[in-house]
Amino acid sequence: MKRSILVSLLICLVFLVQSVAFAQDDVEWTGALVIAKTDEPNSIDPHVHDGWYSARAQSAVYETLVDMTWDPDTQQVVFQPLLAQSWEISDDGLVYTFHLQEGVTFHDGTPFTSESVKVTFERNLALGMRASWQVRPISTIETPDDLTVVITLNAPYTPFLMAMSRAYVMNQSLIAEHDEGDHAQAYFNQNMNGTGPYKFVRWDRESVIEFEANLDYWRGWSGKHFERIILRHVPDPATQRLLIEQGEVDFAMQITPDDAKSLQSADGVTVVAGSAIATFDFPIKIRGALEDVLVRQALSYSFPYDDAIQGIRGGFGQRVYQPFPQGVPGHTSEGLIEYDYDPAKATELLTEAGWTDSDGDGIVDKDGEPLELELWTIAALPYEREAGLMWQSALSEIGVKLDVVEQSAIATYAAATYDFDAPADMYGWVVSMFIPDASDVARMYSTTNWSGLNTSFYGSEETDALIAQAVQMPDGPERTAIYEQLARIINNDAVHIWIWQEQRIIVHRNNVGGYAYNPSDYIREFRYYDMYRES
Amino acid sequence: MFYFFMRRFIGLLIVLWAMTAVMFIIVRSIPGDPVAGMSGFGTPRYVIENTREQLGLNLPLYEQYFNYLDDLLHGNLGLSIETRNPVAQEMGAKFAASAELVLVSMFFSVTIGVFLGVVSAARWGRPSDSVIRFISLLGAAAPLFWIALIFQLVLFRQLHWLPVDGRLDFAITPPPRATGLLLIDSLLAGNLPAFGSAIRHLLLPALALALNSVGLLVRQTRASMLQVLNDDYIRTARSKGLAERIVIGRHGIRNAAIPIVTEVGTQFGAILGATFLVEIVFSWPGLGLYAVRAILNLDYPVIMGVALLFTFIYVVANFLVDLSYPFLDPRISR
Numbered sequence: 001m002k003r004s005i006l007v008s009l010l011i012c013l014v015f016l017v018q019s020v021a022f023a024q025d026d027v028e029w030t031g032a033l034v035i036a037k038t039d040e041p042n043s044i045d046p047h048v049h050d051g052w053y054s055a056r057a058q059s060a061v062y063e064t065l066v067d068m069t070w071d072p073d074t075q076q077v078v079f080q081p082l083l084a085q086s087w088e089i090s091d092d093g094l095v096y097t098f099h100l101q102e103g104v105t106f107h108d109g110t111p112f113t114s115e116s117v118k119v120t121f122e123r124n125l126a127l128g129m130r131a132s133w134q135v136r137p138i139s140t141i142e143t144p145d146d147l148t149v150v151i152t153l154n155a156p157y158t159p160f161l162m163a164m165s166r167a168y169v170m171n172q173s174l175i176a177e178h179d180e181g182d183h184a185q186a187y188f189n190q191n192m193n194g195t196g197p198y199k200f201v202r203w204d205r206e207s208v209i210e211f212e213a214n215l216d217y218w219r220g221w222s223g224k225h226f227e228r229i230i231l232r233h234v235p236d237p238a239t240q241r242l243l244i245e246q247g248e249v250d251f252a253m254q255i256t257p258d259d260a261k262s263l264q265s266a267d268g269v270t271v272v273a274g275s276a277i278a279t280f281d282f283p284i285k286i287r288g289a290l291e292d293v294l295v296r297q298a299l300s301y302s303f304p305y306d307d308a309i310q311g312i313r314g315g316f317g318q319r320v321y322q323p324f325p326q327g328v329p330g331h332t333s334e335g336l337i338e339y340d341y342d343p344a345k346a347t348e349l350l351t352e353a354g355w356t357d358s359d360g361d362g363i364v365d366k367d368g369e370p371l372e373l374e375l376w377t378i379a380a381l382p383y384e385r386e387a388g389l390m391w392q393s394a395l396s397e398i399g400v401k402l403d404v405v406e407q408s409a410i411a412t413y414a415a416a417t418y419d420f421d422a423p424a425d426m427y428g429w430v431v432s433m434f435i436p437d438a439s440d441v442a443r444m445y446s447t448t449n450w451s452g453l454n455t456s457f458y459g460s461e462e463t464d465a466l467i468a469q470a471v472q473m474p475d476g477p478e479r480t481a482i483y484e485q486l487a488r489i490i491n492n493d494a495v496h497i498w499i500w501q502e503q504r505i506i507v508h509r510n511n512v513g514g515y516a517y518n519p520s521d522y523i524r525e526f527r528y529y530d531m532y533r534e535s
Numbered sequence: 536m537f538y539f540f541m542r543r544f545i546g547l548l549i550v551l552w553a554m555t556a557v558m559f560i561i562v563r564s565i566p567g568d569p570v571a572g573m574s575g576f577g578t579p580r581y582v583i584e585n586t587r588e589q590l591g592l593n594l595p596l597y598e599q600y601f602n603y604l605d606d607l608l609h610g611n612l613g614l615s616i617e618t619r620n621p622v623a624q625e626m627g628a629k630f631a632a633s634a635e636l637v638l639v640s641m642f643f644s645v646t647i648g649v650f651l652g653v654v655s656a657a658r659w660g661r662p663s664d665s666v667i668r669f670i671s672l673l674g675a676a677a678p679l680f681w682i683a684l685i686f687q688l689v690l691f692r693q694l695h696w697l698p699v700d701g702r703l704d705f706a707i708t709p710p711p712r713a714t715g716l717l718l719i720d721s722l723l724a725g726n727l728p729a730f731g732s733a734i735r736h737l738l739l740p741a742l743a744l745a746l747n748s749v750g751l752l753v754r755q756t757r758a759s760m761l762q763v764l765n766d767d768y769i770r771t772a773r774s775k776g777l778a779e780r781i782v783i784g785r786h787g788i789r790n791a792a793i794p795i796v797t798e799v800g801t802q803f804g805a806i807l808g809a810t811f812l813v814e815i816v817f818s819w820p821g822l823g824l825y826a827v828r829a830i831l832n833l834d835y836p837v838i839m840g841v842a843l844l845f846t847f848i849y850v851v852a853n854f855l856v857d858l859s860y861p862f863l864d865p866r867i868s869r
Contacts, residue, residue, distance in 0.1 A: 032705070034705065040828070042573065042617065043618075128581075128582045129582060185619070186619075189618065189619060189620070204628075204820060205618075205625070205628075205629075205820070205825070206629075206820045206824045206825060206828065207701065207702070207818075207820035208701070208705070230705055232700070232701070232705070232818070233818055233820065234700055234818045235815045235818060235824065235827075236815050236816045236817075236818070238684065238687075238816075239687065239699055239700055239816060239817070239818060242687055242688075242691060242692055242699060243699070243700065245692070246691070246692065246695075248698075380831050407566065407567070408565060408566075408567050408831070408833055409567075409831070410567035410568060410569055410571070410573075410832070410833045411565070411566040411567035411568075412567075413567075413568070413571055414566075414567055414568040414571050418571070
C-alpha cells in the first residue's frame with residue numbers, strides 16, 4: 001500500500017517535471033528581429049520620457065498593469081489583464097483596486113509586488129517630468145497586501161485605465177539602491193530592468209539598442225518567438241530602403257512616400273499605411289485680425305488640402321476637419337463645416353469681414369492695414385515648409401500675404417506654447433495623442449492650458465465647461481455626444497487649419513509573423529512577445 | 536625650435552578661445568529653448584524652470600559664458616541637455632568611430648591621390664595622363680551625397696559586395712574596447728571575423744569620403760610635380776643616366792612635397808567636416824551623427840564641445856604639417 005502511494009507519487013513527479021521541461025522545450029527561437037529607425041529614444045527611463053521612440057525600447061523590457069488592445073471590428077480599444085490580473089472601479093469612479101499577478105519577478109530576481117507599483121508611481125510623480133501625466137490624477141496609493149493596490153483619484157478621470165496601460169512598473173529595489181538624491185535617474189538613464197519578455201543588453205547611442213529574451217519570463221515561452229530584438233539606427237531613409245529591399249532588416253520605419261510607392265510592388269516586403277491618431281495642423285493664434293472667426297474660416301477655405309496630401313504625402317494621408325482624429329470617440333461627421341479648397345468662398349468671407357483690396361496693391365486691407373501673416377515651420381520636418389509654400393501661393397490669389405519662416409523645432413515649440421506675442425501667427429504642428437481618448441486633444445482647446453498646450457489661446461466658458469465635464473463622465477454615448485458637440489464648436493470656430501490625419505508608413509518583410517498595425521497605441525507599436533519569423 | 540613650439544601653442548589657445556566666443560554667440564542667438572523642447576508637450580512650467588536652474592541656463596548670458604570657460608579650464612565640457620551625461624564622456628565614446636573613418640579615408644586619399652598625381656605628371660600629355668585628369672576632375676566635382684548613393688546602389692544593391700550601414704555585422708560580437716578603433720581592437724583580441732567585418736564596413740564610407748580629396752590631391756600633386764620635373768636638377772639627373780623611377784621617386788617627389796603636404800592638411804579639414812554627411816548616409820555612429828542630432832535639439836554644450844574638438848584637431852593637424860616642412864626641406868629650418 002505504502003509502496004503504491006510512493007510509486008504513484010513518483011509517477012506524478014515525473015510527469016510534473018516532464019511537463020515543466022516540456023513547456024520550456026516547446027519554444028522555437030527564430031533569430032533576431034531587426035528594426036531600422038531614425039529616431040533615438042529621448043530616454044530609456046520611462047519616467048523621464050514616454051514618447052513614441054522611447055516607448056519602442058521601453059516596451060521590450062517594462063510592463064504595465066493593464067494591457068490595451070485594439071479591436072478592428074468595433075474600432076474600439078479593449079483593456080486586458082497584464083501585471084494586474086483583474087481590477088475593480090468604484091461607482092463614483094474614484095477608487096481603482098488592482099489585483100496583481102502572482103509570481104512575477106524583475107530581471108534581477110526582485111519579486112514584483114504592490115510595493116513596486118507604489119514606489120514606481122510615486123517616483124513618476126516626484127520627478128514630475130513628461131510621463132507624469134499618467135499618475136497626476138492620483139491622490140493616494142494604498143497597499144493592503146502584496147498583491148493588491150488601491151488607487152484613489154483626486155477627481156474622476158475617465159481615461160485612467162488608459163493611463164494605467166501606459167504606466168510602466170519599475171524595479172523598486174533598484175530605485176532604492178541607486179538613489180543618489182536623483183530618484184536613481186542617473187542609473188535608469190543607462191539601464192533598464194523590468195518584468196517584461198526581453199532583457200536590456202546595450203544601447204550604443206546612434207548605433208544600436210539590443211535586447212535578449214528573458215528566459216524566466218512569467219508568461220513563459222512556447223511556440224515561435226524572436227530571441228533577440230535589435231533596433232538599428234539608420235538615419236538616412238534612402239539607406240533604410242536599400243536595407244529592407246535586400247532583407248537586411250525586418251522593419252523600416254522611415255520610408256519616404258515616394259519610396260513606399262515603389263516598394264508596394266516589390267517582392268518580399270509589405271507596405272503598411274496605417275492611420276495614426278495624429279493630425280498635422282497649422283494652429284492659428286487668436287489675436288489681431290485672426291480674432292475674427294470669418295477671417296479664420298476664410299483661411300481654412302484657402303488651403304489646397306488635396307494637392308498637399310497628394311503632392312507632399314504621395315496620397316498617404318486623410319482629410320480631417322476637426323480636432324479629433326478618426327478612430328477616437330468624439331470624431332463626428334455631422335454638423336461640421338467642411339473646409340475644402342474654395343478660394344471664391346474664402347474671398348467672400350474676407351469681404352464680409354471687411355477685408356478688401358482698397359489700394360490695389362494685391363493685398364487685402366482693412367482700416368489701412370494689409371493682411372499679412374507669418375507661418376513658422378520646423379526645419380527638421382521639411383514637408384511642413386512645403387505645405388506652407390503651397391498655402392502661400394494659394395493665399396496670394398485671395399490677396400493674403402504669408403511669410404513662411406523656417407525655425408528649429410525648439411523655437412517653434414517655445415513660441416507656440418508660451419509666448420503670445422511671438423511673431424508667428426501660425427506654426428506647423430503634429431498633434432499626436434498620448435492616449436486614444438478625446439480628452440487628450442480637448443485639453444489643447446481649454447483656457448486652463450493657455451501658455452501651455454493651448455497654442456491658439458482659444459476658449460470660452462462654454463467650451464471650458466464641456467471639456468471639464470466630459471473628462472469626468474463615464475464612458476458611453478453621452479460622453480461621446482459631448483465631444484461631438486465640442487468638435488462642432490471648434491470646427492465652426494476654425495481654430496486650426498486641420499490639414500491631414502497622419503498615415504504612418506511602415507515597411508516590413510513578409511516573413512515576420514505576429515505583427516498587426518495598431519492605430520491607437522504607440523507604446524505597443526511592436527508587441528515583441530507575439531512576434532516571430534515564419535520559416 | 537622651442538620658440539616655434541611656444542608660438543604655435545599660444546596660437547592654438549587663442550584660436551580655441553576665439554572659437555568658444557564665436558560658437559557661444561552663434562549658438563545662443565538661435566531662438567529657442569532646448570529645455571522646453573526636450574521636456575516635450577504638457578510639461579509643467581515649474582519643471583522646465585527647475586531643469587534650467589539645474590543646468591545653469593537661468594543665469595545671465597555673460598555669466599553662463601564665464602562659467603563655461605571656467606569649466607573648460609578644468610577639463611569639463613558640461614552636461615548634455617538631452618541626455619544629462621557629461622559631454623566629454625559622450626564625445627569620447629563617439630570619437631574613435633569618427634577617427635577610424637577619417638584616418639582610413641585619409642590613408643586612401645593620400646595614397647591614391649599622390650600615386651595618381653605622380654603617374655599623371657610622369658606621363659604628361661599621354662593618354663593615361665588625360666584619363667587620370669578626367670577622373671580627378673570628376674572626383675573633385677562630384678557632390679559627396681551623390682557619390683555615396685552611387686556606391687550604395689552599385690556595391691551593395693547590385694553586387695552585394697559591401698555593407699552600407701554601421702561599423703560591424705550585428706551577428707559579430709564587438710571586440711573588447713581597448714582603443715575604440717575596431718581595426719586595432721579586433722586584432723588585439725585576435726578576433727579575425729570582427730576585423731574582416733570592420734574592414735568591409737569601413738570601405739564604402741571611407742572611399743566615399745576620400746573621393747573628393749583624391750581628386751584635389753591628384754591635381755595638386757600633378758601641378759607640383761610638373762613644375763619640379765622642368766627644373767634643371769631633374770634634367771641633370773636624367774642626363775646622368777639615372778632610371779626614370781629614381782629620378783621621379785628620389786628627386787621629383789621630395790622636391791614637390793611641400794605643396795602636396797600642405798594640401799593634405801587642408802584636405803584633412805575637409806574630410807573632417809564631410810563626416811557630418813557621410814556618417815548620416817552610412818549610419819556611422821561617430822561625432823558627425825552625434826553633432827547633427829545635437830544641432831537639431833539645440834543641445835548647447837554638445838554643439839560647443841564638438842566644435843571645440845574639431846577645431847583642436849584641425850589646428851593640431853596643420854601644426855604637424857608645419858612641423859614637417861623642415862624635414863622635407865632642410866633650408867626652411869635655417
